[in-house]
Amino acid sequence: MMVQRIISFLFLLFCINVNAQQYLAKNGVITFFSDAPMEDIAAENKKVSAVYDASTNELVFQLNITDFIFNDPLMQEHFNENYLESDVYPKSTFVGKVVTIEDGKATVEGSLAMHGKTNKIKVNGSLLYNKKSVVISAEFTVKLEDYNIDIPKIVMYKIAEEIEIKVNIKLNKI
Amino acid sequence: MKRIIIFTFLVSSFLANAQDNLLNLLGGDDEPMYISYHFKGTKVVNGQSVELPANGVLQFTIQHRFGTLNSGFYNLYGLDNSQVRLGFDYGIKDFVSLGFGRSSTTKTIDANAKIRIKRQCKGSVEFPYGIVVNSAVFVKQWKYAAAQEDNFLFSNQLSFANQLLIARKINRDLTLQITPTMVHYNLVDTKDQANDKYSLGFGGRKKLTKRVTINIEYFYQLTEKTNNNVLSLGFDIETGGHVFQLHLSNSSAMTAPAFITKTTGDWLNGDIYFGFNISRVFTIKN
Numbered sequence: 001m002m003v004q005r006i007i008s009f010l011f012l013l014f015c016i017n018v019n020a021q022q023y024l025a026k027n028g029v030i031t032f033f034s035d036a037p038m039e040d041i042a043a044e045n046k047k048v049s050a051v052y053d054a055s056t057n058e059l060v061f062q063l064n065i066t067d068f069i070f071n072d073p074l075m076q077e078h079f080n081e082n083y084l085e086s087d088v089y090p091k092s093t094f095v096g097k098v099v100t101i102e103d104g105k106a107t108v109e110g111s112l113a114m115h116g117k118t119n120k121i122k123v124n125g126s127l128l129y130n131k132k133s134v135v136i137s138a139e140f141t142v143k144l145e146d147y148n149i150d151i152p153k154i155v156m157y158k159i160a161e162e163i164e165i166k167v168n169i170k171l172n173k174i
Numbered sequence: 175m176k177r178i179i180i181f182t183f184l185v186s187s188f189l190a191n192a193q194d195n196l197l198n199l200l201g202g203d204d205e206p207m208y209i210s211y212h213f214k215g216t217k218v219v220n221g222q223s224v225e226l227p228a229n230g231v232l233q234f235t236i237q238h239r240f241g242t243l244n245s246g247f248y249n250l251y252g253l254d255n256s257q258v259r260l261g262f263d264y265g266i267k268d269f270v271s272l273g274f275g276r277s278s279t280t281k282t283i284d285a286n287a288k289i290r291i292k293r294q295c296k297g298s299v300e301f302p303y304g305i306v307v308n309s310a311v312f313v314k315q316w317k318y319a320a321a322q323e324d325n326f327l328f329s330n331q332l333s334f335a336n337q338l339l340i341a342r343k344i345n346r347d348l349t350l351q352i353t354p355t356m357v358h359y360n361l362v363d364t365k366d367q368a369n370d371k372y373s374l375g376f377g378g379r380k381k382l383t384k385r386v387t388i389n390i391e392y393f394y395q396l397t398e399k400t401n402n403n404v405l406s407l408g409f410d411i412e413t414g415g416h417v418f419q420l421h422l423s424n425s426s427a428m429t430a431p432a433f434i435t436k437t438t439g440d441w442l443n444g445d446i447y448f449g450f451n452i453s454r455v456f457t458i459k460n
Contacts, residue, residue, distance in 0.1 A: 022196075022199070024199065024200075049200045050200075051196045051197075051199050051200060053196060058196055060196045060197050060200065062197065062200050064207075066207070066208070071457065072457050073228030073229075073230075073231055073455075073457065074228075074231070074415060074455050074457070077210075077211055078414075080210070080211070081211050081384070082384045082385065085346075087209070087346050088346065090207065093197065095196075095197065152385075158414070
């Protein structure tokens with residue numbers, strides 16, 4: 001009898017624990033920007049999903065490559081068809097952990113996967129708690145060659161080798 | 175006591191998998207994944223493809239067709255005879271585009287509308303084909319003197335083409351298209367010709383590299399066999415903002431009624447016409 005009670009109590013505790021500490025977002029925003037001599041390329045993805053677990057400090061992001069919207073539809077076609085090959089690699093994910101956090105300034109480490117390649121990255125940004133939400137923002141750069149994204153020589157002057165990425169996501173408590 | 179231990183194990187194993195579960199929490203996709211970019215251009219070779227200019231994008235196309243390759247050096251193997259069509263296509267919606275053009279030799283002005291009625295998609299919703307309707311009207315220009323004659327009717331100058339474009343991207347490199355077509359002439363050449371002519375088009379493209387494709391197109395006459403079936407081969411080369419299409423065909427015409435129902439050339443006789451299309455897109459409105 002006693003044992004059963006402990007078990008049910010543990011179950012209860014466990015359930016609360018799982019839900020109370022997690023934050024979820026479905027409409028986060030990630031933009032990227034390529035600053036090259038001939039042409040600036042920018043795109044925005046407003047459908048980024050993310051989960052942050054405050055008890056374990058774990059953080060994951062996920063987005064669909066095809067959700068990146070460009071001002072120029074032709075650029076969007078080339079982005080999907082020639083560079084990111086979204087038919088073969090439809091998603092990009094980040095799985096990591098908040099390693100330090102102080103006064104809202106956070107450092108996150110983890111694995112960023114896209115275009116079939118996964119690399120360890122370390123990003124500084126901010127992580128601010130509100131009552132029922134967490135706001136995460138960060139800026140970092142990725143190198144195209146780290147993700148096997150090759151740019152033909154003929155268009156090299158149009159595409160920067162490093163792409164600036166901005167993250168802005170509000171996660172709500174679940 | 176034993177149970178507690180088991181339970182603790184369970185909990186710890188759960189925690190070990192927590193990161194995977196976080197990703198699972200995000201869930202799968204509720205939205206279907208649309209398959210796009212069946213062809214590089216809005217035309218396979220002469221005929222329309224299931225591609226439309228995007229919303230707010232103006233596409234300018236210059237098409238050239240030369241004489242037959244078997245016309246000898248005196249004619250520089252056809253290059254001396256060139257005809258041109260200038261065309262504009264504009265995407266007024268993501269699924270609707272309007273086109274306008276003029277061809278030199280046949281003195282024909284054409285206008286068309288393409289409407290995408292179904293997109294190929296997979297995932298939560300699956301549909302195997304992209305389907306587009308193309309409807310076009312052609313006006314043959316007339317001389318002032320002809321219009322003064324008593325039996326002149328504007329409607330006699332009109333012909334129409336209606337097509338259903340059904341394409342499937344089999345994989346990233348290969349797209350196949352089938353194109354049931356009806357061409358209507360308000361005025362035909364002789365009494366025994368039908369005004370409506372039905373044909374079945376087949377098209378396809380295979381990517382050779384990311385930016386170069388080889389295309390094939392064939393129109394088979396279903397009702398009247400008064401003219402030859404049309405076979406065309408093309409190369410699409412994409413260079414940033416332009417698409418170059420180089421092709422060989424047994425038709426020199428660029429408008430649907432002419433190339434589908436009035437082709438007299440024969441590949442086996444060497445009646446092969448070289449031609450190219452150059453298209454450039456301009457983003458007018460974001």
